[in-house]
Amino acid sequence: MxxxxxxxxxxxxxxxxxxxxxxxxxxxxxxxxxxxxxxxxxxxxxxxxxxxxxxxxxxxxxxxxxxxxxxxxxxxxxxxxxxxxxxxxxxxxxxxxxxxxxxxxxxxxxxxxxxxxxxxxxxxxxxxxxxxxxxxxxxxxxxxxxxxxxxxxxxxxxxxxxxxxxxxxxxxxxxxxxxxxxxxxxxxxxxxxxxxxxxxxxxPESPRWLAKIGRWEEFEIALQRLRGKSADISNESSEIKDYTQRLSQLSGGSIFDLFQPQYAKFLLVGVGLMVLQQFGGVNGIAFYASSIFVSAGFSSEIGMIAMVVVQIPMTALGVILMDKSGRKPLLLISAIGTCIGCFLVGLSFLIKGVTPSSEGTSYLALVGVLVYTGSFSLGMGGIPWVIMSEIFPIDIKGSAGSLVTVVSWLGSWIVSFAFNFLMSWSPSGTFYVFATVCGLTVIFVQKLVPETKGRTLEEIQSLIGYVSL
The missing domain is CATH 1.20.1250.20 (MFS general substrate transporter like domains)
Known part of the structure; x- marks a missing residue:
């Protein structure tokens, strides 16, 4: 996260x-x-x-x-x-x-x-x-x-x-x-x-939620407020209404309904992104960055300041680029960057284990952490939550969203709890494991994650193959 x-x-x-x-x-x-x-x-x-x-x-x-x-x-x-x-x-x-x-x-x-x-x-x-x-x-x-x-x-x-x-x-x-x-x-x-x-x-309340429960008059009022008094909302309103009515004829959206075949790709994309986001090591690096710098022989104060300088601008850049370049390119660049960052940190610990007196290893660890942090902030930090909010149809959004969010928090706890044990086992090995997960993220995004830029929520769900508009 x-x-x-x-x-x-x-x-x-x-x-x-x-x-x-x-x-x-x-x-x-x-x-x-x-x-x-x-x-x-x-x-x-x-x-x-x-x-x-x-x-x-x-x-x-x-x-x-x-x-x-x-x-x-x-x-x-x-x-x-x-x-x-x-x-x-x-x-x-x-x-x-x-x-x-x-x-x-x-x-x-x-x-x-x-x-x-x-x-x-x-x-x-x-x-x-x-x-x-x-x-x-x-x-x-x-x-x-x-x-x-x-x-x-x-x-x-x-x-x-x-x-x-x-x-x-x-x-x-x-x-x-x-x-x-x-x-x-x-x-x-x-x-x-x-x-x-x-x-x-x-x-106002979410127009799509109002449509889901059949409060059509309030739905129109909320949508008009959000789009402006003079805006023509007829096309958007009709699309939301038609899609909601089609979905109402299908399942009720309970937690058990999630495991039906028609939801498989939604869950694979949503859960998969959260699992890869967390097991790529973000919370291990975020929670223990200071100790990582100390272990690598670098000043923790300088390292933390450097992280601060990198993170917010990169997150802001992701906000600006999100609707220009699209979600998928940013995710790919971000995943590649996190993979390189973890590899560099792992390499620094590997070299330090062979030649403890080498001064360059501490700077290599700093560069690796900063590359990871900047890359993660650009895309992998926020985009999985964007996609989670976009891909699930309104009838299962509650149950599916809860499942994905729980998976994210569970992954966060596992990584933060296990990180110190992994570092005791092998500092270099720990970061090579993270690098491998980040490499798998590149493949996952390229093969399975749809581009959602410039599409309505109903178009996105139709693209994944849930129901035809």
Whole structure:
């Protein structure tokens, strides 16, 4: 999922405005504001991830936590996220995308408040678990909602801002954590939650969800708001209606329905991208970058600063290029780059094992990590979430999206948990394994992933072969 520490030089609003001004047709202030409200949830996501790193020393000293207790506090976030992700799709289908975002924020606010008031490790863990649950729900519903409300020519860039806002959330939290205590930082974590909850009262529901449940009058009103009062929505409206009615004649979209033959390629693409994204080593590198630099004989401070300088600009570049070059070329370039990066890091450890006194190996490790980080930020960090939000038909989007999101969080936990054991086994071997997975990603993308640029969601699903329009 690409959850790293980032720089905050580039504002997501400027990137959205740049996309927004490219083509004045079918774009409104409502669409822009709606997207910004939605990605406030992405910022919450990033804040939760970034919280544990800067407060570690302060928190452990204040509450006299052991290493094991703090490790549980940090890792329980992922467990909560897996629980939230497993329920997110069903909740979003039952109550709508907008209400689901509000539901998740209530858990996040309660979690942050619990952390703030905690005096023992147990309540810290409860608060962290609640924040993780809300984060898991947000990780599904935000990109899905943005994909469902945006025109086809802007969908990729707008959806990728989800990843950029995660980066900014991590960065801001890490920065603030250097100046304020852990309790104050927990209170600050509630601010973007409240901002999104207030914004939810003024944004429209997803038109495609309204169509799915047969609220046709509200569907027309929401779509017209998002496209502008003077915009002609007749063609888009008819396409969505026809497609939704065709789907209503098929399966009900339960979790068991996912394993029918007609859904096989959807699941293969969606789950496959998430598995390859996580097992390509992103969270091992993101969570343990400092120790990687130290192991390679390089300054961890300089290495982390260099990562910060690379990540946000590359993520921003991916946002800008998403609807120009397309998803597939960016994914291929990104996967090739991550493969090269892992190979270089593995090579640096291999050379260091043979000639420990070689000074060049530390610089080779730095170059490898930066190549990996920049390449991942360009495409593999955000595009799998974009494609996940695009490819699933509306009747199975909830169940399929939940499955894909749980797979992503499970992969994240496995890699972050196993990374130190793998490094003890063989540092070079660890990165060669990651390089191999990244190489397989290139083949997977080339052979199986469809290009979704410039197509409506209904056209994409028809292209994969679900139902004819």
């Amino acid at each position: 690409g959850r790293e520490i980032h720089n905050t030089d580039l504002a997501p609003e400027s990137l959205l405005l740049a996309k927004y001004n490219q083509d004045s047709s079918a774009k409104t202030i409502t669409l822009l504001i709606t997207t910004l409200v939605a990605v406030s949830g992405s910022f919450v996501f990033g804040s939760a991830i970034g919280y544990s790193s800067p407060v570690q020393l302060d928190l452990t000293n204040d509450l006299k936590l052991s290493v094991a207790e703090y490790s549980l506090f940090g890792s329980i976030l992922t467990i909560g996220a897996m629980i939230g992700a497993s329920m997110s799709g069903r909740i979003a289908d039952l109550v709508g995308r907008r209400a689901t975002m509000g539901f998740s924020e209530m858990f996040c606010i309660l979690g942050w408040l619990t952390i703030y008031l905690s005096k023992v490790a147990f309540w810290l863990d409860v608060g962290r678990l609640l924040v993780g649950y809300g984060m898991g729900v947000l990780s599904f519903v935000v990109p899905v909602y943005i994909a469902e409300i945006t025109p086809k020519d802007l969908r990729g860039g707008f959806t990728t801002v989800h990843q950029l806002m995660i980066c900014l959330g991590v960065s801001v939290t890490y920065l603030l954590g250097s100046f304020v205590g852990w309790r104050v930082l927990a209170l600050i974590g509630m601010v973007p939650c409240v901002v999104q909850m207030m914004g939810l009262f003024i944004i």
